[in-house]
Every structure is written in C-alpha cells, then in structure tokens.
Amino acid sequence: MQLFEEADDEAFRRLVREWLADNLAMVAGGFPAPVSPHDMAFRRAWEDHLCACGFSGLTWPKADGGHELPMGRMVIWLEEYARSGAPQGVNVIGHGILGPTLLHFGSAEQKARYLPGLLANREIWCQGYSEPGAGSDLAALRTQAVCEGDHYMVSGQKIWTSYANIADWCFLLARTDPSVPKHKGISFLLVDMKSPGITVRPIRQMNGEQEFNEVFFDEVKVPVANRVGEENSGWAIAMAAASFERATYFIPRLVRMEEEFRDLLQLARAPRPGAGVPLEDPEVRGRLASAYLDVHVLKLFARRMLETAGGTPGPEGSYLKLFWSESHQRLLDIAMDVLGPSARLGPQEPAAAERRHWQRDYLWSRAETILAGTSEIQRNIIAERVLGLPR
Ligand SMILES: Cc1cc2nc3c(=O)[nH]c(=O)nc-3n(C[C@H](O)[C@H](O)[C@H](O)COP(=O)(O)OP(=O)(O)OC[C@H]3O[C@@H](n4cnc5c(N)ncnc54)[C@H](O)[C@@H]3O)c2cc1C
Incomplete structure (x- = not known):
C-alpha cells in the first residue's frame, strides 16, 4: 500500500488523516445520518472496509500478509484513528490478540488456515x-x-x-x-x-x-x-498473548481522553439548557485542573513506556492501566456533574450540539477498572513485583 511507503512521518500522518476522513464519510454515508460510532452494523461495515482496503495486520510480517509497520508509524496510525472518531471494529480480539498469538505460537497449518480470514475480516x-x-x-x-x-x-x-x-x-x-x-x-x-x-x-x-x-x-x-x-x-501462551500490543493499547485511549477533556471544557464554558454545576464552582474548577494534569501525566507515562520498554512493558504497565482507568472514570464523573441532565444527549439526538455520548461513555467507563485486570489486581502487581512488598 502506497501510504505505508511514505518516507516522511508528517506526510504519513497527513495522508492517514485524509484517508480516514474521506473513507469514514463514505462508509457513514451508507447509513441514515447521523450514525453512532457504537452502532454494530456501522462498526462491522467500517471494519470490513478497512480490511478490504488493506488496513489490517499493520505490524505483522509481510510473509504473513502484514505490512511490517514500524512502531513509530503504528503510533501515528493509532493516534489519527482515535482523533478521527472512527468506530472500534468488532474483531478487535481477533486482530489484537489471536493474530499475534498465532504468529508466535501457531503451526504453519494454523497460520495458513486462520490468518487470511482475520486479515480479510471474514471470521470474527x-x-x-x-x-x-x-x-x-x-x-x-x-x-x-x-x-x-x-x-x-x-x-x-x-x-x-x-x-x-x-x-x-x-x-x-x-x-x-x-x-x-x-x-x-x-x-x-x-x-x-x-x-x-x-x-x-x-x-x-x-x-x-x-x-x-x-x-x-x-x-x-x-x-x-x-x-x-x-x-x-496454554497458560504460558495466554500470558504471552496478553502482552502483545499492550504498549499500543493505551495510545487511542489517551488520545480520546485528551479530546474528551477539551470537548468537556468547551461545553462547560458555554453551558446549554439542562447543564449542571457551573464552571464558576471552585470545586469543579479544581477537579478539571486535576483532570488536565492526569491527561498530561498519562501521556508522559505512555511515551516513557514506549521508549524504554520498546513496546513490551513489564509489570510497570500496571501503573498505566491503573492510572488511565481510574483517571478516565474521574473525568467522566466531572462530565456528569458539569453537563447535568444534558449529558443524556448523544450525537443522534436533534438537540445535541456535541459529538459525544457522555452518559453512555460514563456508564461504559465503569468496566475499565475491571477488564484486563481489575484495579485491585494491578495494585497487587505493583506492590509485589515493582515495589517488592511481601505478599
Ligand atoms: C467490558 C468487559 C469485557 C470483557 N471481555 C472478556 C472477554 O472477551 N473474555 C473473557 O474471558 N473475559 C472478559 N472479561 C472478563 C474480565 O477479564 C474479568 O471481569 C476480570 O478478569 C475480573 O474477573 P471477575 O469479573 O471474575 O472478578 P473477580 O476476580 O471475581 O473479582 C471480584 C472483585 O474481587 C477483587 N479481587 C479478586 N482477587 C483479588 C485479589 N487477589 N486481591 C485483591 N482483590 C481481589 C477484584 O478486584 C474485584 O473487585 C470482560 C470484562 C469486562 C468488564
């Protein structure tokens, strides 16, 4: 794919941004407007389109049908993908976990049987x-x-x-x-x-x-x-599988969190009917300032992890999981207080001026401190394997 051959990072970023904007508009155009990024049919159509255009197996070896995209380019792709507001595919577990697992542990027959179906998104x-x-x-x-x-x-x-x-x-x-x-x-x-x-x-x-x-x-x-x-x-395979793409897991999440923060601040500055606690409230101002710091600390954490751990973080990956999931919940807690009943509005409702489903995202964020290892388990890992505390 020509886009992946682009020599300059900034040109690559621009091409990715343009490609995503054009193609998202095209795929969304096939649905009654406006379509939610959480709509299952839209998610599937978008993911099929991505795969049909060759945007799958980005980091996989070329011999296995991938593009061997270097880490730096993968980071750009993920950042732009998150900024574009494109929906998450429904085959994320296949592309993100099973594919890399087969690349490492699968037999030649298993790779030949299952990888093409994943790349083409034929099998979920x-x-x-x-x-x-x-x-x-x-x-x-x-x-x-x-x-x-x-x-x-x-x-x-x-x-x-x-x-x-x-x-x-x-x-x-x-x-x-x-x-x-x-x-x-x-x-x-x-x-x-x-x-x-x-x-x-x-x-x-x-x-x-x-x-x-x-x-x-x-x-x-x-x-x-x-x-x-x-x-x-199987245990060793499952543990190795959990570490694949762990470093890049947070990139889209941190980009989204930064954008959510910006959108929330904008809504807080220009409250609409039904909004909640005003921006003049000193407590809300303090919480927003803390959320701003959280976003920046998280970005630095993620960058350090990518640079020092080369993409496969050890137990210190638990800091990032713990801090991201808990600070994201705090940010959405503030959103509920600031937006008040108006948080119920989503992009699909005619009265909605914003592009987010705040209430839906608030409810979904409750899962973030449970999935991929609960906060308590992350704290145990930090205590035992990072700080060396007794069990
Ligand atoms: C949105 C979402 C999607 C998921 N998708 C999948 C999926 O596709 N496939 C899949 O297999 N699983 C999936 N899971 C399950 C997820 O992996 C588990 O929920 C998670 O591992 C926690 O296990 P549990 O729910 O059984 O809670 P439990 O392990 O029963 O924990 C209950 C509570 O006890 C605490 N606790 C447990 N052990 C300790 C300890 N040693 N020390 C201190 N506290 C402890 C936990 O932190 C938690 O608060 C998903 C979960 C969510 C939320």
Missing part, C-alpha cells in the same frame, strides 16, 4: 477465558477438555465473553490435566462457534448495549489439530 473471534469462578484467578478455570483420540470433548462455562454472540470462532483456555498444579494443566484451543453443543446467552450491560455473553460448552468436539502449542502449555 472471541476470547473464552473468564468463568464464573475464575476471573482474577484465571488459572482456577474449570472448563475441561478431555482428549479422545483425534479430538477433545470440551465441557464447561465461560462468562463475559465479548462478541461471542457474533463470533465465528473462539480461542479458549481449558483444563487438559486436572492432576497437576493449576497453571500447568491448561491448553489453548481454537473452537468453531458453530460446533454442536455451544449455547450463547447475551448479557445486557447497564448502558443498554449487549456486547458480552455467557457461553456454555456441552461435550463440544474440538479437533486436536485446533490446539495451539503443546498440550498443557
């Missing part, structure tokens, strides 16, 4: 790790995979499985040896969601959306050829 993936009794303590999982010749019989229950209701495939962790210590008896399996014995029950979230699910496996037949890596090596 979900991640079946968490269970009702195994979340923070993931290794306590109880879903079993019993080997019967050339296949496993998988039985158990997963929960909070994002996108399982639309996924074609699930990569899951299942216990293949209950007799050894818990981390050592787990395997990493690729499961066709159309297999007999799978039941998906969507869970409605408090913001009204329905993204995650309960998934039940009742004697589901999974070929042994669908196991990634050796039997009982």
